[in-house]
Amino acid sequence: MARRNKMTEQWHCIGCGVTIQTTDPNELGYTPKAAIEKGLENEEMYCQRCFRLRHYNEIQDVALTDNDFLQLLNEIGKTDALIVNVVDIFDFNGSLIPGLHRFVGDNPIIMVGNKVDVLPKSLKKPKLIQWMKERAFEEGLRPVEVLLTSAKKNQEITRLLATIEQYRKGRDVYIVGVTNVGKSTLINQIIQQATGVKELITTSRFPGTTLDKIEIPLEDGAVMIDTPGIIHRHQMAHYLGKKDLKIVAPQKEIKPKTYQLQPQQTLFLGGIARFDFIKGEKSSFTAYLANDLLIHRTKLEKADAFYEKHVGRLLQPPAEDELAEFPELVRFEFSIKERSDLVFAGLGWITITKPGVIAGWAPKGVNVVIRKALI
Known part of the structure; x- marks a missing residue:
């Protein structure tokens, strides 16, 4: 059932553990007031993000502060995992995570350029991939693979899953990206293809923060972990x-x-x-x-x-x-x-x-x- 903090009279989402709030739809823990009343009746209190994930397989972006994300990156660097870094091919510079190369350690990185569906047909994709590799190298990243996908059009998702399987070798997979790159849509496509499991929400917050991560179970007991998006200050979108x-x-x-x-x-x-x-x-x-x-x-x-x-x-x-x-x-x-x-x-x-x-x-x-x- 929903958990209540008697000291603060606050409710917490039973999906991700975040404190429920009703004021800001763009912040963690948002739940409409009507949903809270229904949740009290059913003794099941979910934030809107977890509710949509649970019932519709939809994942919403949650923006974090720079300090929050720094803490998240530090946590990833301590694990033995495969990192999938989603970027926007139309905003490559603006969608790179600042300092990512310093935190991933020896963990391999697959770089995924999203939104390939809007490229003109005259563009040769190998040229774009080569440019992305060169730019990644300039930023200190050494991706083991660079792939192009369209989360919106469900293009190349099967190939992405096969590449993830090739490199993860039984390890967990962290999917990271800044806001507005289509990471959540990509995760939704992966969920549809990679698992039929209904109970997708697990609680696992990093020490000292209110961050939530959503874990998608894989067949061998490992998990694919969706991380909240960071706001990159130099994106045109902002x-x-x-x-x-x-x-x-x-x-x-x-x-x-x-x-x-x-x-x-x-x-x-x-x-x-x-x-x-x-x-x-x-x-x-x-x-x-x-x-x-x-x-x-x-x-x-x-x-x-x-x-x-x-x-x-x-x-x-x-x-x-x-x-x-x-x-x-x-x-x-x-x-x-x-x-x-x-x-x-x-x-x-x-x-x-x-x-x-x-x-x-x-x-x-x-x-x-x-x-x-x-x-």
């Missing part, structure tokens, strides 16, 4: 509301858009990013961005004034009512020698076909990087 995020984050297969630009011309990607063609020959530039994100062209000399006048209105997102909290755009300049992609973390990329000088602008804290063209 600067936008849910409505705008649906416009910016690709939802369907990207349809490339090509622009013929003269030097000293600018493209605005809504009001959240900007591309300047500073020097070079007239050439084509192809944008691989969400299909609903509007692009506006103007002269470079007028770009600052154009942005100041139209951001939040003609240049959306961000919406006008979100401008007060939206960061300033920061400029990154690059000299291009070969066919390259200018990557806006969390948005997509623009392919530059000829040598020249270009600049990319993004909200302060969001990365803009150059890579060898993938297409």
Whole structure:
């Protein structure tokens, strides 16, 4: 039955042990008041997250503070386990867990690039995997495998499970990732394919915290452990509301858009990013961005004034009512020698076909990087 703390008159979820609260749906332990009344009648008190997991096989993201996650990583580093690190292929830099390589120890890592379903068919996946490996190496990670999946479309999940089985060798599996990478959707697909067990919730909290981890039993007695997502401060997703995020984050297969630009011309990607063609020959530039994100062209000399006048209105997102909290755009300049992609973390990329000088602008804290063209 539900457990009550008589000292504080608080209820605790019998699924994960977290303290029940009714005020903030985005925080741990949230339960609607009506559900509490029903839980008291049945003597079964679940937080909304555990209730949905128990009845619908749905797992919700739970965001942790940096200190909470640091404690979680320390715990993982002390175990002998396989680590599955889920990242967003459209926000690779923003979805890397800071310092992960320092905590995993000798535990092997499988890196999973999610949201492959929205990539244009012209992109060669081996090139993307190679780029992901190189970027991971730069961050100190040495994944034993890099896979591409679509949790939303249930693509490559069977292959992922086979790869996990290949490397875990009887050990537990920790699935880790920052928020907004699709980790929970991926876990839901894994649950459907890997186990028919109904009682999926087990209580296991780390010492000194209110963190919960959800354990999915495997056939040999080991468990696959879903860990709550950490908030990465440099994700594009954290600067936008849910409505705008649906416009910016690709939802369907990207349809490339090509622009013929003269030097000293600018493209605005809504009001959240900007591309300047500073020097070079007239050439084509192809944008691989969400299909609903509007692009506006103007002269470079007028770009600052154009942005100041139209951001939040003609240049959306961000919406006008979100401008007060939206960061300033920061400029990154690059000299291009070969066919390259200018990557806006969390948005997509623009392919530059000829040598020249270009600049990319993004909200302060969001990365803009150059890579060898993938297409």
